Each structure stands twice: as C-alpha cells, then as structure tokens.
Amino acid sequence: MFQTIIASMLEEKIGLSAEAVGADTIAKAVRRRMTECGLSAGDDDQGFSLYLSRLRSSEEEWEKLVEAVVVPETWFFRNQASFSFLKGYVRFEWLPEHKGQVLRLLSIPCSTGEEPYSAAMTFADMGVPEEIAKGRFHIEAADISEKAIQKARIGIYGLSSFRGEDLSFRDRYFERLANTDTYKIHTYIKNMVRFTKGNLLDSRILAGEKPYDIIFCRNLLIYFTRTAKEQVIAAIDRLLARDGILFVGHVERPLISNSIASLRFVWIRQSGVFACRRAGQTRQRQSDSPRVSVPGLRLSSPEKMPVSNETQGIESAKTQVRSSLLSQKITSDLTVSSLDSMLDEAQKLADRGALNESLELCQRCLNEDPFHSRTHFLAGVIYNAVNDEARAEEYFNKTVYLDPNHYEALSHLALILEHRGLFHGAARLRQRAQRILQREGT
Template structure:
C-alpha cells in the first residue's frame, strides 16, 4: 500500500502516523508481541508462568533491563536476551522477588523434626543424612532446617544440607546471612535469641549455623540438574510450583522425585499438595505439614533401595494455609455456624479419619455436621478434599465452590479448585484461583500476626 501528501505539508509526525495507519501494522503488532516472546523465554528458562506471578511484574523487569542496557526498542532487546545467557540471567534476577522468612509454615519444620527423631535418629543410620532446599531464595529456609537439626541434637558432621537457587543475588544475600525484621514473622523469637546477634538494625546468623549450609546456583529445569548426585533423604521445594504452568509443575516434581530416596520425605507449599497426590505421593500423618512420602516406600530405618514395604493406606490432608498455633486453647463449644464449628470435636474427628484414609467414614461425618450445624465453609472444604480423594471430582468441585461462597477468602478451597481447573486444562481459571489463594494466604498471615501482637 502507498500514500502521498501535498508538497510542503509533510512532517515527521505525519510520517509516523502514516506508517502506523498504512504501512506498519505488522511492525507495531510485532512490538506488542515481543513481551509475549519474553514471557515464553522465561517459561522455558525457569518454568515461570507469567500470569501466576503477575504480568506487570515481568513487564517492569523488562523495562528495567531495557533501560540498563540502553535499548530503545523491545525487539532489539529480545534478540539480545536470546543471544546472551548473561543477559537472560540478569533478566531472571530482575523478575525474581524473594518472599520468605524463617520457619515459614512452622508445621513443616515440626514434621521434619519428628521424622528426624523417630525415623532417622532412632534407627542409628550409618550414612549421612542428605537434605535439599530448592529454591532456597535468600537462605531463611535452609538455615531454619539447620537450626531444627541442631535443636534436635543431630550431630553437624552427620548431615549435609544443600541449598540451590537460580538467583545469584539471592544466593549472595543468603551467604551474607544478615537479616532484617521482614525475615522474622513468627510469634516465637527464641531461635533468634539463640542463633543471631544484633548488627545495627539487623541480625547476623551465627557462623556455626552458616557453615552447615552449602549454597550453589542451579536451575531446576536444566537438563543436567544434579545429575550424578546422591539421592536426598529430605527435599524442601515449597511455594515455587504455584508459579509454574501444569507442564512445568509435572516436570519439576518428576525431576525431584527421582532425586528423592525411596524412604525420603518431600515438603511442598500449602497450595501444592494436590500436585504431589496426583504424582503418586502419599501425605505424611502430620496435618498441615505438606510433607509427602513415596508410595510403598520402606521405613527410614531400612537399608536403601531394598524391597518395598506393603502399601500404606491412602491418607489425605487439606491444602490450607498453616498459621502459628494460637496461644490460648480454642473453645470447644459450637456457636454460630460459620465461626465456631471448626472447634467442635466431630470436625477434628473427620479430619483424623481423612488423614487415616478412612474416606467413607470421614465423608459421613462431614455430611452429619452439615445436617446438624448447617452450612459451613470449613466442613464443605474438608468434604471436598475427601470427595476428591475418592475420585468424585464433580462433587468435590461443588463442595469447594460452596466453601468459597460462604468464605470467599478460603485459601484451602481456592487452592484445590485451581488444581481441578488445571486438570480440565482451564489455565486461565487456574491462574485466577491461585492468585486469589495467594492473596488470601497473605491476609490470613497478617490477621493471625495482628491478633498475636494484640494479645501480647
């Protein structure tokens, strides 16, 4: 297509306008699409689902790198990042925003301590205990693991704790081991008194604890990730799978599953439990720990890779956000339907039955609670989990939706609905639900902490 203009009337602005209007539709479309190409590049490199993280976060990171590299044109930058592994790493650094703290989701660390004492130390294993924290972010998780082992009386010379992350910046922070208040969000700071010293307005971790963690850079999705390494007895991979799409989630669980000893334990985040069940793992008995075992795995006291023990009974735990335990015992008196039903003994009984794999009995107790007390988000959420485990997916989905109707911020129900949406290949809905679940998680943590602070 061509255009013409009267002599003497042409200007640069008119040229740009005409190019946009007549000549440059494909050109401007390509500029609009370059960010999509960047998102795909990040997905292939690190598994990131941009929609789960937030597309604006990715765009902001790209804007920062464009400015720092001196590029005016996004297409030119795209070609640059494709050809430069170093620039891709710098873009990843700009995208990664660490969000972690010491003893995050305390139930996981309690379950880990129990497992170490009852399954490992009591068996007097001759070999070294091997633990992996990935991604380890700025170090709060692996250092928390180290403190648990020290508090359990586990000899430092008898375990190896590897911590891996894709971000060089995060690893540098972890190695420095100086933390501010944002890394201490629990209500119990006795561990800080034991293992940290004040340094200005921050806290420095004691050298003996720092030396227990071996940090290194690595990419979970790299073809050579940990090839040739010994199997790990414990793997912590928490709160990262939620940022991957379904394909990368399965790939990551498969990779780490191969690195896990047959008698090992695998800890994930609160919104990631169903991914483990779908992959064939069985939940630990400790509620809300989000720890999983390989099905038909031998006990930790057995020699590695020997004949498998009989299959464990199927157990299920709810995908809900763990919060610090209240300092006062909750009332056992049933009050309003939406509030105090969570404290009645029968609900605890239903959870115990579900955890023990007695799904039909748990289902009956939930139905009885609904008949007795009326609608309850907590009961509907648990009923959905039981139905899900029984293979009654459509009924489970309806129960989760009823829980959300009664409590729009019910993290557990939102997380499970996201998994169901993934199974249906409805990625857009799954992303929206995960984002709602993350917002609900943050609100719940803030509310609990505020109540605990008020109590003090």
C-alpha cells in the same frame, strides 16, 4: 509481540508462567531492564527488537532479567508446623533407622537461605553436639538467582526475615549487628549449609549427587506452567531417596496432588504440615516390633500410674476429661479409613487385654503410615500398661511431635517425668496440656 516472545522464553527456560506471575509483572521487569540497558521502552518496536537480540546473545543480560522477574519472598521457619514435624521425623524415625548414616537435605529453591538455615537450626535444636552434627547432617541449597545465593552465603538478615510469633531462635543462633536491625547468623549454622546456583528445569541439575532423604521444594510451583511443574516433579522423583520426604508450600498441595499420586507419593496427614512421602517404602523397624507378653492386662489409665500426692486430685479430674476426649475421637473416626478401622480394632484388642495382638496391629498401621499419631499414642498406652516406661515415653514423644496438641500424650509424658523425679519438666508439660484444654474449652 516482543513481550510475548520474552514471556515464552521465560516459560521455556525457567518455567515461569506469565499467567501466574502476571503479564504485567514481566512487562515491567522487561521495561526496567531496557531502561538500564539504555534502550527506549517507548511505543516503537525498535527498542524491544534491540533488547530481544541482546537477550538472545548475552547470558549476562538473560541472568539480569531472571533476577528482575523472580519472587525471592521467604522468611525463617515459614510454615512452622513443617519444621516441628521435620524435627520429630528426623529424631524419632530417621536417626534411629539410619544409624551411622549421613542425612541429606536439599532446599530448592532456597532463595536467600532462610529455609535451609531453618532446617539447620532445627537440627541444631535436637541437641546433637556440633562435632557429631557436622558429620551427620548435610544440607544443600540451590536457587536460580545468583543474587539470592550471595545474600544467603553472607547470612545477614533484616527484620522481614523474622516473621513468626516465636523468634527465640534468633537469640540462640544470631548476633545483632551494632546499631542496626540486622542479624548475623552464627558460623556454626552457616557452615551446615552448602549453597549452589541451579535451575530446577535443567534436566541435569545435581546429576551425580547421592539421593536426598528430605527435599524442600516450596513456593515455586505456584509460579510455574503445567509442563514446568511436571519437569520439577520428575527432577524430585530422581533426586529423592526411596523412603524420602518432600515438603511443599501449602498452596501447592492441590496443584501437584495428581502428579505425585501417579508416582505413588502419599500426603502426611498432620494438620499444618505439607509434606508427602513415597508409599510402600516403610520397613519394619526394630524399635516398633511388638515386645510385650503380658496377657490379661487391660489398658492402663493414667490414674493407675504412680503420681505424686499433690497432683493426684487434679489428675483424676483430668483423667475423666481425657477418657471422654479419647472415646469421642475413636467413635467419630470410625469410618474415616481402613487405617482408622484397623486402629479401632487394635484399641478393642487392647481393651480386652490382648496386648501382643494389639501391638501387632499397631505395627501394621505404622507400616502403612508411620506418621499416624493415634497409633503411636495407642502403642505408648500399651507399653505404659506393662510398665515399659522408656518405650512408652518414646511413643508418647512421637505422638506429641506428630500432633503437638495431643493432650493425653502430654499428660502421660508429664506423669512419666514426675515418676522419675523430673518435676520441673513435668510441670512444663502439664502447663502445655492445660493450655490445650483451655483452648479447646473456648
């Protein structure tokens, strides 16, 4: 009975579902706290009764119990694809559209800080000078656990926080503490994040704060009751900017699909990325306005672009593969959605040389879904065809950010770099494209 009462308190106050975390986990935490309070956790009810009174009257004991039941599991760059997407989104969408504004990112729950620090490192990797980055990126992070927040503020991490395959960020942004397996985060990254303690179920959490352009709320809702999930989604709805993006954990996507659909959020359709944005909030952007007027030009194929002698043979062989991959993709996607049909129409227009009309359709597709990699790619190909290399590069870059395995976009980018004499960068892109082909062939 007492266990049930305590489980209900946890449900009501912090959203924790006994079913999701396991009644056993809660029972163990309660017994541990009772022992630490010097109360008998035996079969008689007296110890439980005393503990319940203490829990009801002492804020301090309540917090200790919360610390004992929460799951602080986290690590740097958890779900790497989401951070790659974040980088592309901020660099190619957000910054150009919000000139002079401060990007506000919230990580809640942030646990011991690995998630907001990963966002800070992602921004630092964009190469924005430190002085400018300070004014341009504002990262806030909150968690119900005081212990977790304190650890985050200290910024020293053991090996379990570094789990991915690519740990190169550790060399860039951490210092190994002598004779230990612990790493201290650089002050520059540490200072990019502001930590606070907060309960997502508190209806006034972060009240009065300006809206956030990006919210990470990952790996919490899995532990929550249905009612608590709805409360969190309402809080996110209140805190997220009108054109904001919400990142969730991969197992949470199906759990909240219905709730967010009713708030008109749509999922970002990119493999490995678990994020959504509000529908119908995209604006016509200057950088996406159709700007070519070269009637009668057909879509360029990469072999028509200037290439260096030594790569020409390889390129024409690759071009055949590229063309077949592209046409396969187009035919297999034909009936997938109206967006894809619209893009197919844009492709046909481009093939007929109606480049302005094709770009107009691309623009409409991007208004519907600014993260549609096929549209960015087609726009890149069209700009390439009219020798607007800078704009073509911009669209191919976006394509690669949205779809890191886009062989054709990588190959086009390699050619553009070669054209500018940047052979080292071109070779790196080519190697990357080659690895994709090899993977697809195995």
